[in-house]
Amino acid sequence: MKTLEIKRVESADRRFTLHDGAGSDAVHSVEQYAFACTRLCTGTSVEGFGITLTLGQGNQLVCEAIEQLGTSLIGFEIEDLMRDFGSVMRSLADDSALRWLGPHKGVLHLALSSIVNACYDLWAKYRGVPLWRLLLDLTPEQLVNLLDLSYIDDELTVGQAIELLSDLLPTRAARESILKSGYPGYDTSIGWFSYDDTRIRDNIRKALDLGFRAFKLKVGSSDSARDLRRAELVRNAAGPDAKIMFDANQQWSFRCAVQMCSALQQFDPYWVEEPTHPDDVNAHARLVARVVPSGSL
């Protein structure tokens, strides 16, 4: 019996203008957010939508990649597709020609993320449940089948992943208390890079009133004193019990990251995000070793 078949894959290039410095950080100053959107058409009113973020320029490249990668989904029924979605993901990424442009990198990576989001969206809509519910109702085996663990089986085999999840099954119900209490979020908009001190203080006050207890500040200024002054401002405005995080958006060299992370310690950060080149795994490990975390990490 047919479930719900993907008949067509469309993309859409949607761009939105930001205002007054919203979205600014140490390396991105454009005032645009854009989404490369995937639409999985089924010939019914149930369709799957996925998005991925870019900063505008080049968004159409991601859209083109979505349409090219998406052709291999056409004709699939959604339940068949999701049954062993890890393999589907691998074969999508491993397209014999397009993988040269990726496979999990840049434009192709972004396109894959938009497509994957759309597949999950269509699946949940087909089943008529929220995606979180759908995922919670899967067995550990079904959940692991959604993932592509290729290349990491020396660290985590399929069997080990299933075991990890199985071990946590007995306490799952207790964790569902967040359905009532809510899941704590953080406010990432209080401290964009170009915001002045007054605005940051105002934003934190408003966010505190809304119930937020965690706040992220953009750092990575060429003027390190500015970063430190604003970090202190956020800590003071948010209070000693708040979680505060700093995001350098890859701006620092390793040496600079060591200096700045050390200097920022006094404000008890919950994390420092993208302190240096995001792909330099060893630099991150060395950074952790040099900068003793003072917070709950």
Next chain:
Amino acid sequence: MKTLEIKRVESADRRFTLHDGAGSDAVHSVEQYAFACTRLCTGTSVEGFGITLTLGQGNQLVCEAIEQLGTSLIGFEIEDLMRDFGSVMRSLADDSALRWLGPHKGVLHLALSSIVNACYDLWAKYRGVPLWRLLLDLTPEQLVNLLDLSYIDDELTVGQAIELLSDLLPTRAARESILKSGYPGYDTSIGWFSYDDTRIRDNIRKALDLGFRAFKLKVGSSDSARDLRRAELVRNAAGPDAKIMFDANQQWSFRCAVQMCSALQQFDPYWVEEPTHPDDVNAHARLVARVVPSGSL
């Protein structure tokens, strides 16, 4: 005084059909090579050309990225551009919006490489010398100024790079003997993945007649016995003094790479290329530790 100004940046999407399994490897089976080409137009007959390779599909994405990135080169004079080309490269890659799609990844990375090639080509043509000559005639300081060393200054500072090159200056003339003797190349076309044994043997014989003494074989078969049989064939056909290399094109998991690299040792490989995920730096380090190299590496 004006030198030579870049007035327009064009791209071209050029695709070529391969025949009879040429170009095949363990993960790429398409029979097409394509080039995303950059053309730096100057309004004179002296133009700069650069290329980057793809496997066809998606090549137009790289071409679009070339044109978008290339706009920032317009109006530059070639000598000004190359004087501090390391900074130019960094600012090209760090385009405030497009870096989100890269910066040194996938489509954007490929586009950058094509553009960079074209800049060097235009520079050498403007000076009326081959590029190798131009580079050899630069001082260590000028050479290092061509490079973007950001993010690696904890391993190699600009000063250290200049010192490395300066130390080698006294022996440079001796190394120019390769202008007479030639630089040894290797034949990468003797053993494409889909070639049968007879064809590989024939190819090696022909390449030996042409003077080649180094040969690369595509491995990474799901049938490991096939890899080993073909590796032995290449060693036997090439002779004990030849250099032979194997290329797995990322096909192996880490565990598989350990097994296969160990098994291939008996054929004394000069290198094994892309034994596993190319970005897994730690896996490569662990692989070297586990598989003791028998060759000159």
